[in-house]
Amino acid sequence: MIAKKAMGLPLKGLRFAIKSGDSILDNATTQVGRFKTWFDNNKAKAALDEQPTAKRNYTKTAKQNDVTTSNQTLDLQELEFKKAPINWIPATILVATPIAAAVITPWYLFTHQVSAPVWGVFGAFMVWTGISITAGYHRLLSHRAYKAHPVVKNFLLLGSTLAVQGSAFDWVSGHRTHHRHVDDRIEDPYSAKRGFWFSHIGWMLRNYPSGKFDYKNIPDLTKDKVLQIQHKYYGLWVLAANVGLVAAVGWLVGDVWGTLVLAGLLRLVLTHHFTFFINSLCHMFGSRPYTDTNTARDNFFLALFTWGEGYHNYHHFFQYDYRNGVKWWQYDPTKWLIAGLSKVGLTTELRTVDDTTIKHAEVQMQFKQAQQQIDTVSASGLDIPHVMQSFQDRIKFEYDAFTQTVEEWQALKAKAVEMKKTEFADRLHEVDDKLKLEYAKIEQKIHAHNDNLKIAFRSIGYKDKAA
Numbered sequence: 462m463i464a465k466k467a468m469g470l471p472l473k474g475l476r477f478a479i480k481s482g483d484s485i486l487d488n489a490t491t492q493v494g495r496f497k498t499w500f501d502n503n504k505a506k507a508a509l510d511e512q513p514t515a516k517r518n519y520t521k522t523a524k525q526n527d528v529t530t531s532n533q534t535l536d537l538q539e540l541e542f543k544k545a546p547i548n549w550i551p552a553t554i555l556v557a558t559p560i561a562a563a564v565i566t567p568w569y570l571f572t573h574q575v576s577a578p579v580w581g582v583f584g585a586f587m588v589w590t591g592i593s594i595t596a597g598y599h600r601l602l603s604h605r606a607y608k609a610h611p612v613v614k615n616f617l618l619l620g621s622t623l624a625v626q627g628s629a630f631d632w633v634s635g636h637r638t639h640h641r642h643v644d645d646r647i648e649d650p651y652s653a654k655r656g657f658w659f660s661h662i663g664w665m666l667r668n669y670p671s672g673k674f675d676y677k678n679i680p681d682l683t684k685d686k687v688l689q690i691q692h693k694y695y696g697l698w699v700l701a702a703n704v705g706l707v708a709a710v711g712w713l714v715g716d717v718w719g720t721l722v723l724a725g726l727l728r729l730v731l732t733h734h735f736t737f738f739i740n741s742l743c744h745m746f747g748s749r750p751y752t753d754t755n756t757a758r759d760n761f762f763l764a765l766f767t768w769g770e771g772y773h774n775y776h777h778f779f780q781y782d783y784r785n786g787v788k789w790w791q792y793d794p795t796k797w798l799i800a801g802l803s804k805v806g807l808t809t810e811l812r813t814v815d816d817t818t819i820k821h822a823e824v825q826m827q828f829k830q831a832q833q834q835i836d837t838v839s840a841s842g843l844d845i846p847h848v849m850q851s852f853q854d855r856i857k858f859e860y861d862a863f864t865q866t867v868e869e870w871q872a873l874k875a876k877a878v879e880m881k882k883t884e885f886a887d888r889l890h891e892v893d894d895k896l897k898l899e900y901a902k903i904e905q906k907i908h909a910h911n912d913n914l915k916i917a918f919r920s921i922g923y924k925d926k927a928a
């Protein structure tokens with residue numbers, strides 16, 4: 462008991478410190494603002510405007526009345542979800558295509574010879590469709606993480622149309638809402654809080670209130686002529702791509718039906734579910750190295766199926782970065798494609814978050830995890846083992862030092878802004894060189910905090926933390 466009390470006192474300080482750290486982190490994250498596009502400037506306004514009418518009304522009611530009314534409001538909203546009508550066209554496609562693929566593909570392979578070129582077309586269409594969603598609809602259109610030459614943009618747009626996941630307007634509007642209201646049971650169109658089935662596919666089968674988009678959060682897309690055409694004639698485009706184009710390629714390789722079955726049907730179903738994994742499994746299984754304020758996870762195995770989008774925890778924290786697997790060794794073919802195309806000038810203005818900001822977020826999370834370890838032991842009611850007490854002391858010491866580093870970093874950022882304002886243009890490069898050195902020192906210090914945390918975690922047998 463005494464040991465528990467002794468453990469409790471400094472913890473309070475650390476908890477407070479970690480909370481203060483959160484606000485520092487918020488400030489640091491705000492600095493990432495320079496990576497954001499002009500779209501971001503409209504974000505606050507759009508956030509106010511884009512709430513579905515139902516939500517706006519409910520919010521108003523809840524404010525005016527007491528807790529009972531707010532509970533009733535919640536019940537009403539849940540009722541609206543329960544009685545949501547079937548979304549017939551997507552529901553038919555999403556139910557019929559997997560059944561058809563499960564029956565037709567094995568039968569076809571059993572009864573027909575499929576040539577290598579047909580398998581080649583199947584592979585090429587898998588890559589084209591999958592990576593068009595990740596590099597096109599997702600990183601280019603939803604997050605404006607880079608700029609693409611019209612040839613690249615249209616190639617990715619055609620691939621995204623092959624994916625049959627809705628028009629760019631629908632996809633991007635829903636995805637931006639997902640980021641803004643992640644995990645909200647009412648607002649997030651594919652909220653993981655409603656379980657695997659809903660976040661994977663269920664959200665498309667019915668007309669849920671969270672799935673009604675008014676496009677107010679995509680002002681940058683609605684004025685794009687090509688996207689307008691894709692949206693207006695979406696059904697025709699889907700048929701032309703998935704039947705017309707696939708059959709034409711099949712004719713070129715001498716097997717129309719084989720190509721339609723494999724590069725058409727089977728490819729469609731597989732790419733559907735690989736993409737859906739991002740909304741379901743990537744919000745369920747994996748690690749949370751950057752933030753635990755939402756359910757998004759980093760998962761290498763899911764990155765294999767999702768063209769690199771398995772690093773979803775990073776993505777939810779730094780959504781404007783063109784990379785999802787931010788470490789050089791992380792499997793992210795979408796990142797490699799975008800970076801590769803930039804070498805030949807087909808993609809430009811690739812947005813990245815600087816290494817210090819990323820490392821800072823990681824270290825911040827490690828402190829949180831350390832605190833959770835301490836809390837767990839302290840809540841057990843047993844005497845605190847000696848090793849745990851010294852772990853706690855180390856963490857407390859390290860956190861004080863880390864807080865100081867972050868303060869130095871903030872001061873340096875303020876100084877940088879001031880110096881650039883007052884310095885003559887022809888001496889700006891000298892200022893940059895000087896600042897670069899100072900930033901490098903801060904980065905080294907944050908890495909040193911990371912190393913010290915690793916040692917502290919190892920001392921209590923948690924080798925996987927603070928990696």
Ligand SMILES: [Zn+2]
Pocket residue numbers: 639739740744757773777
């Ligand atoms: Zn997500």
Ligand SMILES: [Zn+2]
Pocket residue numbers: 599603604636640776780
């Ligand atoms: Zn995203």
